[in-house]
Amino acid sequence: MNADFKQVRDTLVVRISGELDMLVADQLRQAIDQRLDTASIRTLVLNLEKVTFIDSSGLGVIIGRYKKVSAQQGRMYIVGACASVEKILHFSGINKLVPLYRSEKDVVNN
Amino acid sequence: MLSTIKGRWTSPGLEMRMNVKNYVRFEFSSLPENVSFARSCVGAFASQLECTLEDIEEIKLVVSEAVSNSIIHGYNNDPSQKIEVMVSIFDNGSLEIIVKDFGKGIEDIEQAMQPTYSSNPTHMGLGFTFMRSFMDEMEVLSEPGKGTSVRLQRHFPSQGHQAMA
Numbered sequence: 001m002n003a004d005f006k007q008v009r010d011t012l013v014v015r016i017s018g019e020l021d022m023l024v025a026d027q028l029r030q031a032i033d034q035r036l037d038t039a040s041i042r043t044l045v046l047n048l049e050k051v052t053f054i055d056s057s058g059l060g061v062i063i064g065r066y067k068k069v070s071a072q073q074g075r076m077y078i079v080g081a082c083a084s085v086e087k088i089l090h091f092s093g094i095n096k097l098v099p100l101y102r103s104e105k106d107v108v109n110n
Numbered sequence: 111m112l113s114t115i116k117g118r119w120t121s122p123g124l125e126m127r128m129n130v131k132n133y134v135r136f137e138f139s140s141l142p143e144n145v146s147f148a149r150s151c152v153g154a155f156a157s158q159l160e161c162t163l164e165d166i167e168e169i170k171l172v173v174s175e176a177v178s179n180s181i182i183h184g185y186n187n188d189p190s191q192k193i194e195v196m197v198s199i200f201d202n203g204s205l206e207i208i209v210k211d212f213g214k215g216i217e218d219i220e221q222a223m224q225p226t227y228s229s230n231p232t233h234m235g236l237g238f239t240f241m242r243s244f245m246d247e248m249e250v251l252s253e254p255g256k257g258t259s260v261r262l263q264r265h266f267p268s269q270g271h272q273a274m275a
Contacts, residue, residue, distance in 0.1 A: 022178045023142040053146075053167075055174040056236040084167045091243070092236065 003031055010042040013104060017050030020058025029061045033068065042074045045107055046098075049080030059092050066098050077107045132158070133198040140181045140191040140211070148195055148209075149173040155197050156205055159266050168244040169205070169264070175237035176209035176260045183222075184213025184258055204246075204265045215254040223250075 001024035004015040012035055016028065035041065044065060048054075062078070069076045079101045081089055089095050101107050134155050138144045149170040156169050177193060185191045194210040216222050223238040242248050247263040 019146055021142075021145050021174055022182065023145060053149075053170065053174075055171055055178065056240065057178055059236065084164070088171070088240075091240070 001028065003028055005031075005035060007035070007039060007041075010040055011045065012036070012039070012041045012043070013045045013047060015047040015050070019053040020051055020061065021053065021055050022057035025057040025061050029064060032061075032065055036065070036068060036072070041069070041072070044069045044074060044076040045104060046076070046078045047080050047104060048078060048085055049082075051081070051085055054085050054088050056092075059088065059094060062089075062094055062098065063092075066094075077101055079104050079107055129201040130198045131201050133196065135194070135196040137192055137194045139189060140185045140193050141189045142181060144193070145174055145177050145181070148177045148193075152195065152197050152207060156199075159199060159203060159205060161266055165264075165266075169207070172241045172244050172262055173207060173209065175240050176207070176262070179237050179260070180209060180211035180213065180258065183216070184211035186214070202265075203267065204263055207245075207262045208259060209262075210257065210259040212257040215256055215258055216250070216252040217254055219250050219252055 001016065001018035001020065003017075006013045006015070012032075014032060018024070020028070032044075036044070046062065046065075051058075066076050076098050077100075078089065078094075078098050080103060081100060086100065089100065101110070132155075134151070136151065138147065152173045153166050153170040157166055159165075173195070177195070180193050181187060192212060194208075196208045196210075198206045200206065223242075238248075238250075241260070241262055245262040245264045247261075249261040250258065251261070252258040
């Protein structure tokens with residue numbers, strides 16, 4: 001798993017690659033929270049284009065970040081999830097909390 | 111969908127199984143690194159069945175959930191313990207996966223299976239929900255202080271002579 005961070009004003013974009021399971025869940029959680037805690041982020045975008053696998057540990061990280069961002073009156077989006085990852089997101093109901101978009105551009109346009 | 115819950119952890123006759131066409135059995139340390147090893151292994155083994163890539167993805171997911179549960183809940187993340195996985199393909203084409211740990215066990219299995227991920231995102235309930243949803247059968251055998259064994263089965267009716275039925 002690898003995560004690249006890009007911040008533009010109050011928007012944090014996290015581009016994640018690899019497999020999101022219990023091995024990397026804590027590491028990803030801490031890396032995102034560190035940035036949420038230090039910068040005044042109003043919009044969090046998780047780019048999952050290069051995520052090839054996600055299980056409930058990975059979903060836990062997403063749900064936890066959603067709660068954190070919501071508590072700060074911010075918004076969160078997921079972009080670029082491949083079919084197999086998107087299925088799991090739908091199955092868990094996360095898509096009802098966090099809108100899914102095709103690309104980062106689609107988020108900006110909406 | 112059949113989902114049975116039993117209190118006893120010891121599963122009888124693990125080695126003496128009828129109608130097994132092929133099987134793989136392996137054990138590994140309860141390290142988070144091995145979760146992806148376990149799911150990849152089972153996914154590779156299952157690919158000899160006539161199933162779709164989507165099926166393989168679902169199988170990998172349920173293995174990931176079962177093994178993660180063993181590490182997190184069975185062993186409280188103690189990496190020095192042992193997890194066993196046994197995968198069998200039966201003559202009728204069904205796939206059976208058994209994930210077994212020797213950890214603290216589950217006191218209340220029904221409660222553990224509740225999808226209460228909203229109160230605790232990493233709670234095992236969501237993992238059980240995936241296992242139950244993506245497999246045709248799920249059986250959890252657990253004994254406090256001894257361990258937990260999760261048996262998952264999925265039928266692939268297009269296999270072998272079943273396809274003629």
